[in-house]
Amino acid sequence: MLIRRPPDIKSSEITPERHYFNRRELLRSAGFIGAGALLSQAVAAADGIPASHRRLAGVQRWPGSLRDAPNTFEEITTYNNFYEFGTGKSDPAEASGRFRPKPWKVKIDGETDAPGTYDYDTIVKPHALEERIYRLRCVEAWSMVVPWVGIPLRDVLKRYKPTSRAKYVAFETVVRPAEMPGQRSRTLDWPYVEGLTIAEAMHPLTLLVVGVYGVELPAQNGAPLRLMVPWKYGFKSIKSIVRISFTEKQPPTTWSMSAPDEYGFYANVNPEVDHPRWSQATERRVGSGIGSLFAARQDTLMFNGYADQVASLYTGLDLTRNF
Numbered sequence: 001m002l003i004r005r006p007p008d009i010k011s012s013e014i015t016p017e018r019h020y021f022n023r024r025e026l027l028r029s030a031g032f033i034g035a036g037a038l039l040s041q042a043v044a045a046a047d048g049i050p051a052s053h054r055r056l057a058g059v060q061r062w063p064g065s066l067r068d069a070p071n072t073f074e075e076i077t078t079y080n081n082f083y084e085f086g087t088g089k090s091d092p093a094e095a096s097g098r099f100r101p102k103p104w105k106v107k108i109d110g111e112t113d114a115p116g117t118y119d120y121d122t123i124v125k126p127h128a129l130e131e132r133i134y135r136l137r138c139v140e141a142w143s144m145v146v147p148w149v150g151i152p153l154r155d156v157l158k159r160y161k162p163t164s165r166a167k168y169v170a171f172e173t174v175v176r177p178a179e180m181p182g183q184r185s186r187t188l189d190w191p192y193v194e195g196l197t198i199a200e201a202m203h204p205l206t207l208l209v210v211g212v213y214g215v216e217l218p219a220q221n222g223a224p225l226r227l228m229v230p231w232k233y234g235f236k237s238i239k240s241i242v243r244i245s246f247t248e249k250q251p252p253t254t255w256s257m258s259a260p261d262e263y264g265f266y267a268n269v270n271p272e273v274d275h276p277r278w279s280q281a282t283e284r285r286v287g288s289g290i291g292s293l294f295a296a297r298q299d300t301l302m303f304n305g306y307a308d309q310v311a312s313l314y315t316g317l318d319l320t321r322n323f
């Protein structure tokens, strides 16, 4: 992954103190939090998310959410990796104005008894939406805490009837160079592709994300549909998905094709396996401390803190070789 050295970080990227936690505490003491279904709307409104972002209705709280203070909406939507819009952290927010996430269709093919091209509503509407606060750990050693809104991926996949030969699930991002300026240069081989084993895809933590902070996903975060696999490095969580294929063989993945010595298929967060060019033992929580340069580092957790739930998926696998 291209990683910029500190002198390349613009002062505009140095994030302000977080306000969300205080507002959340205020709401909690005022009795708003704990009220259940309408939590996201209450918090989103209180956090001053611009009205241009459409609120998602009927979002349920998920009991497993992290208790850590989430990053602000501004941090989550202005410090991004989405190379289709450019390689800088502020490029996705600044260069995604032409991107149109609606109408949206997803092709579902491969080892399935229900192949076809389905529109967004057909895929999403039958499901209840959940707000899940997860850690996000980028392979570049920064992290955030994000209140995603989505559906367990397995609930969606089951409706599309994978056959017994489906051992993996492959995902593909849209290709629209007219709307995605980063795709006009060959920084990566487009489309961006990713994959999971069927067990990872069917794990209850794996989320198909449609929103953040109770509103529809902004373009820079992967509108209208992206993946969130919280125990893996962020690059596995592919954005703006237009194709889901059930496969018998392990599918190719963008970063492992681009730099096979640096990025593997599994990409599980692991503080004991360093990236060839930097340590993975610690991370910088975006928004912590007094700015990007001086932020305190914190220890990275095995499987990003989700070891109890996911370690059994990898029993007998050498995590050093299968990185």
Ligand code: MTE
Binding pocket: 076, 079, 080, 081, 082, 083, 084, 136, 137, 138, 139, 173, 192, 220, 221, 222, 233, 234, 235, 236, 237, 238, 239, 240
């Ligand atoms: N998906 C696509 N299609 N293109 C990308 O460049 N970047 C990945 C991932 N998904 C990326 C992508 C990386 S490296 C990270 S860390 C996360 O998206 C960042 O998600 P966020 O910008 O919503 O925080």
